[in-house]
Amino acid sequence: MSRHKYVKSKRLKLTGMVMAGAFAVASTATATAIAWPSGGAQASQASLTAFTQSQAALAAQQSRYQAALRAEQATKAAQAAQAAANAKAAAAKAAAQAAKAAAQAQKTQKAQKTQKAQAPASAQPSGTPQQIAAAMLSQFGWPSSQMSSLQPLWQQESRWQVTASNPGSGAYGIPQALPGSKMASAGPDWQHNAATQIRWGLQYIKQIYGSPSAALAHENADGWY
Numbered sequence: 001m002s003r004h005k006y007v008k009s010k011r012l013k014l015t016g017m018v019m020a021g022a023f024a025v026a027s028t029a030t031a032t033a034i035a036w037p038s039g040g041a042q043a044s045q046a047s048l049t050a051f052t053q054s055q056a057a058l059a060a061q062q063s064r065y066q067a068a069l070r071a072e073q074a075t076k077a078a079q080a081a082q083a084a085a086n087a088k089a090a091a092a093k094a095a096a097q098a099a100k101a102a103a104q105a106q107k108t109q110k111a112q113k114t115q116k117a118q119a120p121a122s123a124q125p126s127g128t129p130q131q132i133a134a135a136m137l138s139q140f141g142w143p144s145s146q147m148s149s150l151q152p153l154w155q156q157e158s159r160w161q162v163t164a165s166n167p168g169s170g171a172y173g174i175p176q177a178l179p180g181s182k183m184a185s186a187g188p189d190w191q192h193n194a195a196t197q198i199r200w201g202l203q204y205i206k207q208i209y210g211s212p213s214a215a216l217a218h219e220n221a222d223g224w225y
Contacts, residue, residue, distance in 0.1 A: 129160045129174055129194040136198060140206050150212040153219055154201070162194050175201025 125135035133154075134147045157176040158164035165172050165180075172180025173190070174197045183190035186200035202212075209215040209225070219225040 125195065129162070129198060132195050133198045133202070136195075136202055140202050142211060146212045149216040150205075153212060153216045153225065156219060157225075162192060162197060173197040173201075175204060177201070177204070 125132045127135075130147075130151065133150055134144060137144060137146055137150075154160055154174055154176075157171075158174050160174055162174060163172075164174065164176065166176060166178075169178055170180070171178040173183060174194060175183075177183045177197075177200060180190070183197055183200040186203070187193060187196035190196045190200065205212055205215045205225075209218060215225045
């Protein structure tokens with residue numbers, strides 16, 4: 001037998017088997033339909049309907065669950081966004097308050113410095129040079145008892161004379177500033193104003209010695225301060 005005839009024979013057998021199987025299935029289905037009573041068919045239809053309804057109910061339940069899940073996720077996302085917005089607003093408010101406090105502190109500090117710088121210039125005690133010096137001691141944080149050291153210190157230096165001048169060194173004024181022009185930092189009238197000279201002299205003593213008593217001790221030991 002040729003190969004072509006052999007293949008054709010196989011195809012015919014396969015086709016016959018398929019047709020036979022289909023006939024058998026159809027016969028079985030027909031027999032089953034004839035064997036079922038009418039009540040059985042109705043019961044089967046009711047079961048199918050109930051099954052379909054239960055599937056539909058399950059699908060609806062799943063749909064409701066998914067909708068609720070999406071709503072919950074949306075609520076959590078909104079709450080997280082609101083919390084982030086609140087935190088950002090709180091941080092911005094805190095930063096603004098800190099900046100305001102810093103600006104206020106800087107303003108207060110500047111005002112205090114200005115007031116402190118202007119205080120000595122605005123305080124112009126009157127009287128003798130000794131009285132003026134005694135009135136200024138508290139401005140430099142010293143008690144009035146320091147006058148007992150300041151009095152002999154400047155008595156030795158200038159006899160408390162505003163125009164006292166040392167021809168040898170060029171020191172000038174009550175505190176014997178060297179040179180006298182240094183006292184211009186305390187005021188432009190340093191050459192003839194006792195208060196200006198004393199203010200400069202007390203500032204010099206505070207910076208170099210700390211107190212009139214320490215300056216007097218140096219004067220007594222070395223002959224100058």
